[in-house]
Amino acid sequence: MSPKTTPGLVRPEGACALVTGASKGIGAASALALAADGWPVAVHYGRDAAGAAATVAAIEAAGGRAVAIAGDVADPGAADAILSAAEAQLGPVLALVNNAGITDDGLAMQLEDDAFDRVIATNLNGPFRLTRRALGPMVRARHGRIVNVASIVGLRANAGQANYAASKAGLVGLTRTVAAEVARRGVTVNAVAPGFIATAMTHEIPEGQLGAIPARRPGSPEEVAACVAFLASDAAAYVTGSVLTVDGGLSA
Amino acid sequence: MSSTITTEAVEKTVTDALISFGAEPADVTPETELTTLDIDSLDLAELSQIVDDEYGVTMKSSDVSKIKTVGDIVALIVAKG
Numbered sequence: 001m002s003p004k005t006t007p008g009l010v011r012p013e014g015a016c017a018l019v020t021g022a023s024k025g026i027g028a029a030s031a032l033a034l035a036a037d038g039w040p041v042a043v044h045y046g047r048d049a050a051g052a053a054a055t056v057a058a059i060e061a062a063g064g065r066a067v068a069i070a071g072d073v074a075d076p077g078a079a080d081a082i083l084s085a086a087e088a089q090l091g092p093v094l095a096l097v098n099n100a101g102i103t104d105d106g107l108a109m110q111l112e113d114d115a116f117d118r119v120i121a122t123n124l125n126g127p128f129r130l131t132r133r134a135l136g137p138m139v140r141a142r143h144g145r146i147v148n149v150a151s152i153v154g155l156r157a158n159a160g161q162a163n164y165a166a167s168k169a170g171l172v173g174l175t176r177t178v179a180a181e182v183a184r185r186g187v188t189v190n191a192v193a194p195g196f197i198a199t200a201m202t203h204e205i206p207e208g209q210l211g212a213i214p215a216r217r218p219g220s221p222e223e224v225a226a227c228v229a230f231l232a233s234d235a236a237a238y239v240t241g242s243v244l245t246v247d248g249g250l251s252a
Numbered sequence: 253m254s255s256t257i258t259t260e261a262v263e264k265t266v267t268d269a270l271i272s273f274g275a276e277p278a279d280v281t282p283e284t285e286l287t288t289l290d291i292d293s294l295d296l297a298e299l300s301q302i303v304d305d306e307y308g309v310t311m312k313s314s315d316v317s318k319i320k321t322v323g324d325i326v327a328l329i330v331a332k333g
Contacts, residue, residue, distance in 0.1 A: 136298075136301035184294070
């Protein structure tokens with residue numbers, strides 16, 4: 001079997017990676033990890049321009065190439081604008097990391113429509129539209145890597161997060177089905193499902209909950225980013241439709 | 253930059269694409285039905301992407317679903333261009 005004739009095995013020259021929500025946390029760490037693997041990286045952000053600039057600066061300081069791109073992934077027009085901006089500055093996007101996400105917690109019986117809809121729009125509709133826009137060039141290139149940052153909350157219950165859980169469970173379903181649709185073109189679609197990760201989004205992890213984690217500690221963004229980088233790599237060419245939990249054993 | 257749409261140019265684009273999807277060159281004629289070429293929905297989706305890239309013509313899935321022959325694809329693209 002020749003690597004040159006097997007779709008998806010070797011990343012083509014001149015391609016870039018796009019990481020959404022890369023101004024901080026798991027997204028920023030993923031952008032840095034992909035840059036360390038040689039990807040030029042489009043660092044997408046929603047509002048935190050300073051955070052995105054810091055991610056770009058860190059990549060450049062390490063000898064990599066990156067640009068910051070703004071956009072609200074919940075906006076239906078954003079996918080084309082973000083991908084087009086990345087393509088214009090860094091070349092075809094052959095790795096897409098759908099990381100941007102929000103929470104708006106509350107018990108289901110009290111959750112307002114707006115809180116439900118906003119979380120679904122950002123965490124599920126956004127990744128769908130970015131994926132749809134990214135797939136054409138990936139399919140034509142016979143190479144693509146899509147990594148969706150889901151959550152263990154999409155796989156098991158977490159009271160108070162019905163909207164977030166629904167969005168992440170939806171993202172897992174999207175991951176598996178799109179993976180099956182495009183596998184023979186060398187495009188892989190996978191998800192990571194982080195557990196408790198020490199980021200700004202999870203600053204209020206209750207002390208008592210750490211005891212439920214077999215590893216007895218929260219994870220770091222870098223530990224999730226390493227998994228994202230693996231799934232985006234040539235080495236993961238035969239991994240598709242999978243959900244990799246990164247949770248210190250919490251869901252084991 | 254989109255290419256100029258002529259029947260000849262579109263025929264070549266479509267024929268080249270179908271061959272790249274695995275069709276035998278000798279089997280690809282305007283009258284050939286796609287089902288006999290083993291062309292599936294993903295191939296047609298990729299063809300839509302190619303046509304968009306080359307000619308700036310967007311083929312909707314509702315358009316593509318009515319296609320039966322190679323000639324139908326060419327006619328659709330030329331008509332929309």
